[in-house]
Amino acid sequence: MTTVFPDAIISKKPRAKIGRKIVLPMAIALTVIFCLAPILWQLLTSVKLNADIAAIPNVYFPTRYTLDHYRELFQRRPFLNYILNSAIVSFASTLLALGVGAPAAYALARLRLQGERWILAAVLIVTLFPPILLFLGLLEVVRYLQLGNNYLALIIPYTAINLPLTILVMRSFFQQLPKDLEDAAKVDGYSTPRMLLEIVLPMTIPALVTTGILTFISAWNEFIFALTFITREDMKTVPVAGAQLGGASPFEIPYGPLAAATVLGTIPLVLLVLFFQRRIVQGLTAGAVKG
Amino acid sequence: MKDILREREQRTGWLLTIPALLILALVFAYPIVRAFWQSLFVQNLGTQLNPEFTGVANFGRMAQDGRFWRTMFNSAVFTFSSVFLELILGMGIALVLNQQFRGRGAVRTIAILPWALPTALIALGWTWIFNDQYGIVNDILLRFGLIKTGINWLGDPTLAMISVTLADVWKTTPFISILLLAGLQSISNDLYEAQAIDGASPWQSFRQITLPLLMPQVVIALLFRLAQAFGIFDLISVMTGGGPGGATETVSLYIYSTIMRYLDFGYGAALVVVTFLLLVFAVAIAAYFLTRSRAKAAGEI
Numbered sequence: 001m002t003t004v005f006p007d008a009i010i011s012k013k014p015r016a017k018i019g020r021k022i023v024l025p026m027a028i029a030l031t032v033i034f035c036l037a038p039i040l041w042q043l044l045t046s047v048k049l050n051a052d053i054a055a056i057p058n059v060y061f062p063t064r065y066t067l068d069h070y071r072e073l074f075q076r077r078p079f080l081n082y083i084l085n086s087a088i089v090s091f092a093s094t095l096l097a098l099g100v101g102a103p104a105a106y107a108l109a110r111l112r113l114q115g116e117r118w119i120l121a122a123v124l125i126v127t128l129f130p131p132i133l134l135f136l137g138l139l140e141v142v143r144y145l146q147l148g149n150n151y152l153a154l155i156i157p158y159t160a161i162n163l164p165l166t167i168l169v170m171r172s173f174f175q176q177l178p179k180d181l182e183d184a185a186k187v188d189g190y191s192t193p194r195m196l197l198e199i200v201l202p203m204t205i206p207a208l209v210t211t212g213i214l215t216f217i218s219a220w221n222e223f224i225f226a227l228t229f230i231t232r233e234d235m236k237t238v239p240v241a242g243a244q245l246g247g248a249s250p251f252e253i254p255y256g257p258l259a260a261a262t263v264l265g266t267i268p269l270v271l272l273v274l275f276f277q278r279r280i281v282q283g284l285t286a287g288a289v290k291g
Numbered sequence: 292m293k294d295i296l297r298e299r300e301q302r303t304g305w306l307l308t309i310p311a312l313l314i315l316a317l318v319f320a321y322p323i324v325r326a327f328w329q330s331l332f333v334q335n336l337g338t339q340l341n342p343e344f345t346g347v348a349n350f351g352r353m354a355q356d357g358r359f360w361r362t363m364f365n366s367a368v369f370t371f372s373s374v375f376l377e378l379i380l381g382m383g384i385a386l387v388l389n390q391q392f393r394g395r396g397a398v399r400t401i402a403i404l405p406w407a408l409p410t411a412l413i414a415l416g417w418t419w420i421f422n423d424q425y426g427i428v429n430d431i432l433l434r435f436g437l438i439k440t441g442i443n444w445l446g447d448p449t450l451a452m453i454s455v456t457l458a459d460v461w462k463t464t465p466f467i468s469i470l471l472l473a474g475l476q477s478i479s480n481d482l483y484e485a486q487a488i489d490g491a492s493p494w495q496s497f498r499q500i501t502l503p504l505l506m507p508q509v510v511i512a513l514l515f516r517l518a519q520a521f522g523i524f525d526l527i528s529v530m531t532g533g534g535p536g537g538a539t540e541t542v543s544l545y546i547y548s549t550i551m552r553y554l555d556f557g558y559g560a561a562l563v564v565v566t567f568l569l570l571v572f573a574v575a576i577a578a579y580f581l582t583r584s585r586a587k588a589a590g591e592i
Contacts, residue, residue, distance in 0.1 A: 027387045034461070058425065101311055103307035107307040132566075137322020137325040156317070223409075265409055266413075280403060284469050
């Protein structure tokens, strides 16, 4: 790891030393507050009593806490369904993206395909398309295939949205992989599919996990397709269901349940980030920079 | 012998690639191509949803459509102000995360958190933060005596735009920090040491070493963020729904209502086509700068 201003040099200068002692801790504190405060406020709101939520001035340290808002989500709404729907769609599209994307990435890294450059360029450009440009055409496809209110209506687009990243990250991984083992396997008479499954795949698992985390996050967070292709209440995903909680009555906005929904919908991703921070950073930079 | 092997390699290669290409074609290529075709038809409630060929009339209508121009303007304002702020803030956070200090891993984890969370749900959180009665922003401002009565953040045209921009800055600054941090880590320490021996201040070494060498990452981050911000939908749709009075309605929200609310498919397709072309144009420009900045950075090492 490198630092911008190495200690050895900075210590020669008194002013820079003060900078490191005071400015750096302040900058760190600001960064932490900036990133955490909105989340914590939502978390706090979700466990406050209604009286405290609507108190003016705001209550920052409530003396009473409640889980009623969470209970309400499960009792009055099929919130468990929402979470399951999100989980099913995200897992399925992640697996599909890896299953389809990794082989393609291998071919693009190793097999000197004709037109390789064009494929890569297309894959790269496609990452920049916002989903709003696609939903009209997809809506027709969904209607034609009668996939409305079907998980497939989300799984296939999510797979596609995640394919470019999967291909780019996995390709840069395969390029770093030493070729000796594959060559040795070929000499030993392995066919390409067998070599891929028995030799390459086991080495690929860490990279697959990294990519899978990124695709899972983006599938879990997707909004516009889920909003358009799914209308049945018990088929909705967490982001859409959460966003529509407030819309029921304009006069009585359920702030507590809204906050609780935010917390519940984000917990899976918070856990992913806590456990896989390093991998997420690696994957993101590999995907964006290598491409 | 060699040719047979090569041919077999090609065949395997295509077999491995084609499933991915088919899915990409279905989800990306088809809707865009289809939009180009559909944009030449009128297909709305007036035609009882039957397509009727009109040539380029939809594009003529767009030129006259004040709402279209206003949403374009809103998108541009939102895109440039949010990306600009994110770039500055992201650079600052990347510089902090690149320092050595205890607990750096934990701080890095916290710093990527906003990026990973679902935008639609985060938008609910920010709506609550900017709430006119019970919002924490108003509460803090009141406590410091900066305002006398609560501000209706999401109810005022200008303030609503500022609010959604700030929420977006919070959500996507981490993305930029991560990319820039990777760039910072790849800059060799020797360069800074040589500069320091020459008596350069931290600011000078930032200007003369960090910034030029970081340029490729900056341009990549810009490329991704400009495209994403221009297509913003979920955040604004949840926070303001485009309101008040269309003040935060961006092109994507307009496309969505044209199609889903007014069922004006032909015109919606035309809007898609124009947005697509604009995006391609912007990407081409950015890609040009990217190649140039990469060549320049490589030259300076």
